[in-house]
Amino acid sequence: MINHAEAQSLISARMDEPLDPIVARELDAHLATCPQCRAFASQTAAMSQVLHDLPHLPASPRVRREVLDAIETPQTPWTRFQGLFAPGPGSAWSTVAAVLVVGLLSIFVLTRLLGHNGGDDNQPTLLAPSIETTRETDVAQSNPTATAPDGQISAPTLPPTEPQPTATTEEVAPPTSAPTDVPPTDVVAPPTEPMPTQAAPTETAVPVEQPTDVPTAVPAPTEETAKANVGDSGSNAIRIAAGSASSPEATLETPPTDVPTAAATETPVPPEQPTETPVPTDVPTETPVPTETFVPTDVPTETPAPPETIAPTEVPVLTPTPQSPPIEPASGTYMPSESDTMPAEDVTETVPVGPAEETVAPVETVLPPTQESGPPIEPASTQTDGGSAPTIGPVAATPGAEETTTDGTGGPTSEQPQIESGSTPESPARSDDPGTVLGPVDPSARIVASGGSWATLDVATAPQASNDGATATNDAQGGIQVCGASGTCESLALQGDERSDGTPIGWIGSTLIVEQQSRDGSSSYYAVEVGADGHPGDAVPLGDGDSSSGPAYVYGDSLLIATANGWFRAGATDGYNVVSEQQLLDSQALRFYPDLNLIGAIVDGTVVFENVYNGTTDSRIRSTGSDFDLSADGTYVAVSTGTSIEIWQRYGDRISTFTPTSGDGVGSVAWSGDSLLYVDTTMGVVRSIAPSDFGPGNS
Amino acid sequence: MSVDDTTLVERARAGDADAFARLFEHYHAPILNYLHRMVSDRALAEDLTQDTFIKAYKALPRTSNDLAFKAWLYRIATNTAISHMRRGKVIRWLPFLTDRETGEESIERSVTRSADVNEALGKLPKHYAAALLLRHYQGLSLAETAQALDITENAAKLRLFRARKAFAQVYVGPADGTPDEERRA
Numbered sequence: 001m002i003n004h005a006e007a008q009s010l011i012s013a014r015m016d017e018p019l020d021p022i023v024a025r026e027l028d029a030h031l032a033t034c035p036q037c038r039a040f041a042s043q044t045a046a047m048s049q050v051l052h053d054l055p056h057l058p059a060s061p062r063v064r065r066e067v068l069d070a071i072e073t074p075q076t077p078w079t080r081f082q083g084l085f086a087p088g089p090g091s092a093w094s095t096v097a098a099v100l101v102v103g104l105l106s107i108f109v110l111t112r113l114l115g116h117n118g119g120d121d122n123q124p125t126l127l128a129p130s131i132e133t134t135r136e137t138d139v140a141q142s143n144p145t146a147t148a149p150d151g152q153i154s155a156p157t158l159p160p161t162e163p164q165p166t167a168t169t170e171e172v173a174p175p176t177s178a179p180t181d182v183p184p185t186d187v188v189a190p191p192t193e194p195m196p197t198q199a200a201p202t203e204t205a206v207p208v209e210q211p212t213d214v215p216t217a218v219p220a221p222t223e224e225t226a227k228a229n230v231g232d233s234g235s236n237a238i239r240i241a242a243g244s245a246s247s248p249e250a251t252l253e254t255p256p257t258d259v260p261t262a263a264a265t266e267t268p269v270p271p272e273q274p275t276e277t278p279v280p281t282d283v284p285t286e287t288p289v290p291t292e293t294f295v296p297t298d299v300p301t302e303t304p305a306p307p308e309t310i311a312p313t314e315v316p317v318l319t320p321t322p323q324s325p326p327i328e329p330a331s332g333t334y335m336p337s338e339s340d341t342m343p344a345e346d347v348t349e350t351v352p353v354g355p356a357e358e359t360v361a362p363v364e365t366v367l368p369p370t371q372e373s374g375p376p377i378e379p380a381s382t383q384t385d386g387g388s389a390p391t392i393g394p395v396a397a398t399p400g401a402e403e404t405t406t407d408g409t410g411g412p413t414s415e416q417p418q419i420e421s422g423s424t425p426e427s428p429a430r431s432d433d434p435g436t437v438l439g440p441v442d443p444s445a446r447i448v449a450s451g452g453s454w455a456t457l458d459v460a461t462a463p464q465a466s467n468d469g470a471t472a473t474n475d476a477q478g479g480i481q482v483c484g485a486s487g488t489c490e491s492l493a494l495q496g497d498e499r500s501d502g503t504p505i506g507w508i509g510s511t512l513i514v515e516q517q518s519r520d521g522s523s524s525y526y527a528v529e530v531g532a533d534g535h536p537g538d539a540v541p542l543g544d545g546d547s548s549s550g551p552a553y554v555y556g557d558s559l560l561i562a563t564a565n566g567w568f569r570a571g572a573t574d575g576y577n578v579v580s581e582q583q584l585l586d587s588q589a590l591r592f593y594p595d596l597n598l599i600g601a602i603v604d605g606t607v608v609f610e611n612v613y614n615g616t617t618d619s620r621i622r623s624t625g626s627d628f629d630l631s632a633d634g635t636y637v638a639v640s641t642g643t644s645i646e647i648w649q650r651y652g653d654r655i656s657t658f659t660p661t662s663g664d665g666v667g668s669v670a671w672s673g674d675s676l677l678y679v680d681t682t683m684g685v686v687r688s689i690a691p692s693d694f695g696p697g698n699s
Numbered sequence: 700m701s702v703d704d705t706t707l708v709e710r711a712r713a714g715d716a717d718a719f720a721r722l723f724e725h726y727h728a729p730i731l732n733y734l735h736r737m738v739s740d741r742a743l744a745e746d747l748t749q750d751t752f753i754k755a756y757k758a759l760p761r762t763s764n765d766l767a768f769k770a771w772l773y774r775i776a777t778n779t780a781i782s783h784m785r786r787g788k789v790i791r792w793l794p795f796l797t798d799r800e801t802g803e804e805s806i807e808r809s810v811t812r813s814a815d816v817n818e819a820l821g822k823l824p825k826h827y828a829a830a831l832l833l834r835h836y837q838g839l840s841l842a843e844t845a846q847a848l849d850i851t852e853n854a855a856k857l858r859l860f861r862a863r864k865a866f867a868q869v870y871v872g873p874a875d876g877t878p879d880e881e882r883r884a
Contacts, residue, residue, distance in 0.1 A: 008860070008864065009860050012856070012859060012860035012863050012864075013856055013860070015859075015863075016834070016841040016855075016856060016859060017841055040864075040867065043867050044863045044867065047831075047835070047863065047866055047867065047870060048835045050816055051816065051831060051832065051835035051836045052835055052836065052838070054736065054816060054836055056728065056732045057728070057731055057732050057735055057741065057744075058728065059724075059727045059728040059731065060727070060731055060745045060748065062745060063727065063731065063745045063748050063749050063752075064723070064724075064727060066749050067723055067727075067748075067749055067752045067753060067756075068720055068723070070749075070753050070756070071716045071719055071720065071723075071752075071753075071756050072716055072720075615739075615740055616739050616740050616817075617740060617741050617742065
């Protein structure tokens with residue numbers, strides 16, 4: 001008999017591979033009598049099917065383009081060097097080459113060390129080989145036929161590896177005196193310059209190691225090539241390498257100098273073996289030295305992580321969060337919309353959007369001054385009001401929010417700011433213009449609508465107060481004064497200073513959110529817990545130091561901050577750490593829809609909506625526009641293309657296009673109930689058009 | 700891995716960019732979809748897919764001849780995703796406000812909606828989600844799943860079992876008439 005746990009384990013195992021027949025029969029017998037395990041079996045089978053049937057995204061052109069661009073980028077010398085270590089076919093050659101490269105590099109380093117030591121009075125004799133070798137190199141390179149007249153390059157290559165200076169000197173001496181038709185003065189003279197220093201060993205090390213000596217002794221191109229391949233080995237090492245070969249400057253002139261030279265010396269690799277090939281595939285595979293010997297330690301840190309480094313480690317369990325942080329509006333009940341659970345792939349699916357939320361309480365949303373154009377807005381409330389925080393968010397930031405309030409009227413309340421706006425039609429500018437002119441506006445302004453009023457999005461906010469009645473204001477010098485309800489005030493320090501410049505953005509409970517702008521216009525945000533007595537605590541930077549350049553929205557107990565590249569949400573329940581962040585590259589025209597839990601932006605001309613809570617993409621509108629707005633119930637999206645307004649279903653296709661008959665330009669757009677407001681950029685006015693003007697059938 | 704794949708991998712390992720490009724075309728969409736389910740965000744999944752293939756391209760020359768390319772690629776993808784989620788900016792992914800949903804609403808939800816699956820996957824530890832996605836969504840064999848997770852097959856069996864049980868706890872699946880209490884037994 002098997003118990004439940006064993007049975008369920010077997011049920012799971014049977015999904016991966018057949019069970020032993022006896023065990024299978026035992027399991028079946030158990031299942032026949034155990035409803036719990038039958039339920040588990042059916043559930044896991046269903047789960048498997050559901051996972052299997054999940055929709056698939058098509059391949060991404062962007063990823064294709066970027067990856068193919070990346071791999072088609074010519075390999076750098078370093079990547080070619082890495083290729084030498086590749087195992088597999090052809091690795092024998094590269095392994096041998098690698099061995100010798102490492103060996104030569106070691107020689108160089110050793111020689112350099114000797115050279116340094118040669119500067120020590122205690123070891124004067126060690127300096128000699130460097131100088132002598134240098135001299136020989138000069139000669140050899142100037143007259144290759146003298147050093148390798150018969151083309152043999154084997155024996156002379158290795159002597160320098162021996163730390164025997166005298167041997168090296170003897171080795172290189174013959175070529176110096178070898179028959180040559182090169183004018184002796186050209187060859188000998190340059191090396192003689194350092195000679196006087198040879199008499200004073202302690203001083204000789206300097207000229208030997210100084211690259212400035214090289215051009216006089218070695219033809220510049222050859223030396224440079226060698227240096228490039230040897231890296232930072234230094235001129236001394238280069239000269240020894242060249243001189244040690246007693247040969248071929250070809251060794252120096254060919255980019256992978258060290259590799260082919262070593263290979264030619266140690267292995268029967270044909271001379272025509274391409275020395276630059278990163279991974280020669282045609283080379284015999286016999287490998288005298290195991291590959292593993294060379295791979296790890298000699299490769300600089302820029303080496304891509306070996307497979308071992310990307311091996312997965314046990315991942316700490318990310319504790320499932322049973323519930324989202326309570327980010328409810330201050331006084332309302334948040335009703336999640338369909339969008340909350342709409343994954344990115346559903347963009348292409350036709351998903352019915354539920355009816356507008358019945359109840360969306362006013363959201364405590366704060367709109368700080370933005371960088372967008374538009375006239376400064378006079379705050380409707382006073383900056384000194386320490387009373388209840390005004391509720392302006394749904395009106396200013398999210399027209400839809402207001403339009404779904406319970407009263408249904410959407411009319412401005414007494415707490416809503418009266419911004420540059422108009423609630424009554426004004427005189428029409430032209431008789432042939434469509435719609436109703438609502439009032440003048442900066443053509444570049446972005447507008448929002450709320451019931452019977454409209455406003456530009458550049459909204460200055462009324463001051464807020466903490467739950468305890470504390471307030472924060474700017475002092476005359478740009479610093480921040482935090483005052484408790486009792487009237488006691490303190491200067492706020494953000495970064496350990498006595499006082500800091502900044503702008504109070506708003507309050508979340510007893511936490512003050514402060515924006516600090518830098519000279520480049522970007523902003524950093526801080527959260528400061530303020531006690532009932534008005535004493536500010538330490539300022540906690542929000543996020544991880546990301547700068548922001550857009551507006552911040554205090555929403556419930558979270559803060560949404562628009563950045564230059566997207567937005568992030570910092571939650572009070574997480575100590576104002578960033579709980580989610582979404583990159584919207586080149587995002588513009590950010591709009592926030594707190595009642596729908598959405599934030600929208602134009603990304604590369606495309607309208608994108610993202611879920612505020614989990615950062616998933618809610619939907620994308622396949623249209624290129626300069627502004628957009630989401631209808632109150634989240635069903636429709638109006639997109640301004642500059643010359644017309646397109647109406648899209650949030651999860652579907654375009655249903656209509658409205659183009660002003662006068663041909664006027666179209667700027668910002670905003671929904672106002674069923675109607676649309678738009679900025680007539682030609683006339684510089686806001687117009688209102690009815691559904692009959694832009695609805696289906698009006699394309 | 701098919702013979703063609705084997706040849707392509709061999710050539711790509713030797714530095715043949717064209718061969719790697721063909722491998723990329725073959726595995727691009729599956730990796731993208733896998734990562735999409737891991738991180739629940741298409742744009743991010745695309746970025747991680749790009750990272751995965753570039754990492755693979757750089758590391759491939761250092762792999763051995765017996766490389767199981769497909770599993771190896773998924774391993775890179777898995778680690779890339781998990782590493783990304785470990786980093787500070789995405790501290791954790793939040794559930795889809797299930798606390799606001801009543802039991803009745805859950806029962807009424809469509810069982811095949813991928814949102815439900817995403818929600819359930821989002822509540823799982825990422826290595827559980829990875830195991831389930833590799834095995835059931837990407838269709839890797841048990842051996843391949845084990846290789847992709849860099850664990851033994853026995854460990855993969857155990858992880859899959861635990862992942863399935865965990866998934867059953869958080870996923871309200873098809874309405875098969877089984878009471879929730881019984882379903883979650």
